[in-house]
Amino acid sequence: MGYHHLALAAKDMKAVHDFYEGVMGFELVKVEIAPVMGGGWGKHFFYRMDGDDSKWNAAGLDVLEIDHNWCHSVYTRDPNGNMVEFCLTTGSFDDADRARAIAALDETEMHASPAPAMMKHWLAKDAV
Structure with a gap:
């Protein structure tokens, strides 16, 4: 299963574009421009997400990679300092997973x- 698209709001779309296309390696493939509720208008940019995360360290970004046993995630920070996660589902969900998630809604103590399966912190300084 591949990613479909990334949607986000930004004050400086040019900086965000430079980050997602130039650093992350995603290709800008389409824009939808339309009125928004409450007045005004917006632009919805679509990026194809087949990038190679090895570019991220070379651009000075630290990357955290985690195999959560049911999905594989990579994390880094965007130009606004937001932690972003890109996640690919590698397993499946069953009724027990849902029951566990619902039970966690009311838990007040940690049940880790x-x-x-794997956790690796790829530091940008190691990319040189």
Whole structure:
């Protein structure tokens, strides 16, 4: 299963574009421009997400990679300092997963999930 698209709001779309296309390696493929509720208008940019995360370290970004046992995630920070996660589902969900998630809604004490199968912090300084 591949990613479909990334949607976000930004004050400086040019900086965000430079980050997502130039650093992340995603290709800008389409824009939808339309009125928005409450007045005004907006632009919805679509990026194809087949990038290679090895470019991220070379651009000075630290990357955290985690195999959560049911999905594989990579995390980094965008130009606004927001932590962003890109996640690919590698397993499936069943009724027990849903029951566990619903039970967690009311829990007031930590009941930790199983440890990740893999966790690696890729530091930008190691990319030189």
